[in-house]
Amino acid sequence: MFVAxxxxxTLSCSQTTTSFLSQTSEPTEGNQSGELSKNQIAExxxxxxxxxxxxxxxxxxxxxxxxxxxxxxxxxxxxxDNKSSTLSLQCGYRLLANSGDELRSENExxxxxxxxxxxxxxxxxxxxxxxxxxTNTIRTSP
Numbered sequence: 001m002f003v004a005x006x007x008x009x010t011l012s013c014s015q016t017t018t019s020f021l022s023q024t025s026e027p028t029e030g031n032q033s034g035e036l037s038k039n040q041i042a043e044x045x046x047x048x049x050x051x052x053x054x055x056x057x058x059x060x061x062x063x064x065x066x067x068x069x070x071x072x073x074x075x076x077x078x079x080x081d082n083k084s085s086t087l088s089l090q091c092g093y094r095l096l097a098n099s100g101d102e103l104r105s106e107n108e109x110x111x112x113x114x115x116x117x118x119x120x121x122x123x124x125x126x127x128x129x130x131x132x133x134x135t136n137t138i139r140t141s142p
Contacts, residue, residue: 047114056125065091065130068119070099079120080127091130 059066067088070076077084077093096115103109
């Protein structure tokens with residue numbers, strides 16, 4: 001009976017793995033055609049309703065000074081000039097999904113521009129607050 005239970009579990013797991021792999025490979029194949037996959041569209045849909053100023057102010061209230069960064073061959077920080085390396089060390093950063101170097105369609109370009117604009121506004125506000133906090137911390141330290 002124990003052997004039968006193990007055989008059943010093994011068979012079930014192998015079928016689950018197969019169906020999961022087939023589901024994850026479909027968006028990749030669709031993405032090669034140059035269109036955004038359903039997952040990418042869902043991940044970027046929040047941009048339509050996002051308010052970078054309100055989001056930045058909320059993060060600042062929570063003392064979260066993490067900057068938004070674009071992933072690529074070189075990490076970039078929209079809205080931040082050449083001080084980005086110092087700020088990223090002081091404030092921290094997180095890489096944005098779907099922000100790599102490769103663009104395959106007009107839709108991806110459209111979303112990327114929106115993501116860049118959102119990140120630039122957000123980063124400018126959060127970076128200013130982070131710099132202010134760092135400056136105040138240095139002044140109050142003995």
